[in-house]
Amino acid sequence: MTFDDAVAELPASLRGTRPESLPYSPWELVEHIRIAQRDMLDYTVASSPAVYTAPPWPEGYWPKTAAPPSAKAWDDSIAAVRADREEMESLVKDGDLFAKLPAATEGHTLLREALLLADHNSYHIGELVAVRRLLGAWR
Numbered sequence: 001m002t003f004d005d006a007v008a009e010l011p012a013s014l015r016g017t018r019p020e021s022l023p024y025s026p027w028e029l030v031e032h033i034r035i036a037q038r039d040m041l042d043y044t045v046a047s048s049p050a051v052y053t054a055p056p057w058p059e060g061y062w063p064k065t066a067a068p069p070s071a072k073a074w075d076d077s078i079a080a081v082r083a084d085r086e087e088m089e090s091l092v093k094d095g096d097l098f099a100k101l102p103a104a105t106e107g108h109t110l111l112r113e114a115l116l117l118a119d120h121n122s123y124h125i126g127e128l129v130a131v132r133r134l135l136g137a138w139r
Helices: 003-007 026-045 071-094 110-134
Strands: none
Touching (some): 003 026, 003 110, 026 071, 026 110, 071 110
């Protein structure tokens, strides 16, 4: 299951709906994936620890609202996830997977960040599929 599969053809009316007993909507999951992925990418490409600043935890990693402010915001978030994923893929393809990252205060490498990003995204893509099923919005 890919991110693109998980967001395909989701009705706009359900993008901000939280299923009963769950604390997040499809929008919240998509935006969380976007924000966290962008943060991992920023950390990966930062030239030094002084250049990189993480968002505040945990509020900086989640949107402020359950629903997207517009259809454009939804589309823009999905486009940003795709673009940032492609940027990380290029770094993996062209970079030294085992070199210490310049912004790392511990021995973090490009490989570590790529695996962390893949693990994080796959977890939340699975949640997005479950939310869609609970909302009756799976194709």
